[in-house]
Amino acid sequence: MTQDMIDRAEATMRKNDRGHYTVPTHGLYPFQWNWDSALSALGFSRFDEDRAWTEVETLFAHQWDDGMVPHIIFHQHDDGYFPGPDVWGTGREVPTTGITQPAVAGYSVHQLYRRAQDRDAAERRARALLPKIHAWHEWFYRARDPEGTGLVAIIHPWESGRDNSVDWDAAFERVPTEGVMPFKRRDTQHANPEHRPTQAQYERYIWLVQHFRGLDWDNSKLHDASPFRIVDPGFNAILIRACSELADLARQLGENDIAAQSQAYAERGIAAMESLWSDKRGQYLCFDRVTAELVDNPSSGGLLASFAAIPAHRARAVAETIARWGEKVTYLVPSQDPESPDFDSLRYWRGPVWLVVNYMIANGLERAGETKVADRIVADSLRLIEESGFAEYYSPLDAEPCGGGSFTWTAAMVIEFLTRETQS
Numbered sequence: 478m479t480q481d482m483i484d485r486a487e488a489t490m491r492k493n494d495r496g497h498y499t500v501p502t503h504g505l506y507p508f509q510w511n512w513d514s515a516l517s518a519l520g521f522s523r524f525d526e527d528r529a530w531t532e533v534e535t536l537f538a539h540q541w542d543d544g545m546v547p548h549i550i551f552h553q554h555d556d557g558y559f560p561g562p563d564v565w566g567t568g569r570e571v572p573t574t575g576i577t578q579p580a581v582a583g584y585s586v587h588q589l590y591r592r593a594q595d596r597d598a599a600e601r602r603a604r605a606l607l608p609k610i611h612a613w614h615e616w617f618y619r620a621r622d623p624e625g626t627g628l629v630a631i632i633h634p635w636e637s638g639r640d641n642s643v644d645w646d647a648a649f650e651r652v653p654t655e656g657v658m659p660f661k662r663r664d665t666q667h668a669n670p671e672h673r674p675t676q677a678q679y680e681r682y683i684w685l686v687q688h689f690r691g692l693d694w695d696n697s698k699l700h701d702a703s704p705f706r707i708v709d710p711g712f713n714a715i716l717i718r719a720c721s722e723l724a725d726l727a728r729q730l731g732e733n734d735i736a737a738q739s740q741a742y743a744e745r746g747i748a749a750m751e752s753l754w755s756d757k758r759g760q761y762l763c764f765d766r767v768t769a770e771l772v773d774n775p776s777s778g779g780l781l782a783s784f785a786a787i788p789a790h791r792a793r794a795v796a797e798t799i800a801r802w803g804e805k806v807t808y809l810v811p812s813q814d815p816e817s818p819d820f821d822s823l824r825y826w827r828g829p830v831w832l833v834v835n836y837m838i839a840n841g842l843e844r845a846g847e848t849k850v851a852d853r854i855v856a857d858s859l860r861l862i863e864e865s866g867f868a869e870y871y872s873p874l875d876a877e878p879c880g881g882g883s884f885t886w887t888a889a890m891v892i893e894f895l896t897r898e899t900q901s
Contacts (some may be wrong), residue, residue, distance in 0.1 A: 520889025544616030584721030627749030710761035711781030783841035792845035
């Protein structure tokens with residue numbers, strides 16, 4: 478059964494392979510997405526080492542001069558997706574969006590290096606990527622942490638990867654809709670509209686895009702100009718973990734300056750994460766920089782913080798929170814507390830389970846010694862696949878598959894889960 482599932486996962490990834498990059502799934506997402514690629518590279522590394530490196534190299538071939546790595550690269554024309562390159566207007570030779578996504582790549586590249594069978598090729602390719610990834614991390618702390626707090630903000634919900642999370646609801650009320658260009662969504666032609674963000678949310682997404690485009694995508698201005706500035710604990714934990722992993726990789730490659738700076742970023746970030754902790758919720762919370770207040774909402778973003786090397790007592794509390802949520806659902810980890818009035822088991826990031834989040838939470842908890850909860854997360858993830866195939870996301874109540882099908886990063890995470898006992 479295990480090998481059959483791995484074979485099906487590999488076939489799913491091959492189906493979405495476009496040669497030098499993967500699409501998340503045919504139709505709904507026809508381009509290269511940033512954190513999708515970084516996570517998909519992990520799956521490729523188990524059966525096609527060269528292809529895994531190529532995935533990340535393609536992503537960084539489109540890095541901006543200031544260090545930012547965009548969240549979508551529009552490699553070829555496809556009018557089946559909105560908003561396309563004409564809406565973003567970033568003026569790149571190969572069009573990209575003007576915002577970023579969670580910085581998984583630093584973690585992924587270290588894993589590729591550790592797993593490599595071809596050591597010479599791995600060292601050569603890791604050395605080439607190392608300064609690019611480090612430049613991205615530097616960009617984050619320069620452009621998204623202008624006051625030097627140790628934590629970075631997102632300026633658009635799409636940057637978080639958790640597009641319509643309840644975490645953003647209050648802050649999103651500040652984002653106007655006046656002057657938004659008329660548009661026709663494409664996502665609801667490929668997926669059930671009841672499983673997607675609402676029209677009102679989409680109008681605000683597009684207002685922010687138009688606003689940033691009006692500032693010529695100048696990253697020295699965008700943070701302060703955005704009415705949406707949220708410090709997301711999950712997003713920061715991914716960046717912190719990436720910095721820590723990059724520090725380790727840099728030390729192995731003899732790049733001591735990058736190692737020292739990366740380690741400093743990670744240590745400062747872990748210390749700063751304490752400001753986001755909530756004893757009431759037993760997890761980390763988002764922080765709204767506009768109102769200077771914590772966002773009192775229990776989402777998986779605050780549990781994803783366990784991906785970083787948070788203190789042991791915090792990891793234990795997060796594990797207890799997840800176990801408590803697990804009493805209310807059939808499958809972990811829901812993206813919103815199932816007892817929350819805003820919980821919606823089928824609507825994107827307001828309740829459903831995402832295997833990429835499960836992977837990172839389980840990985841972090843396992844490192845922290847919280848193996849019981851980590852093991853249940855992995856077991857639940859594999860049961861979801863058995864019940865509903867390689868979907869984009871799933872109902873935590875009955876495993877109903879939602880969003881796109883034959884999803885690349887879902888398949889990649891299955892391969893990761895099924896080969897985890899051999900991970901170094």
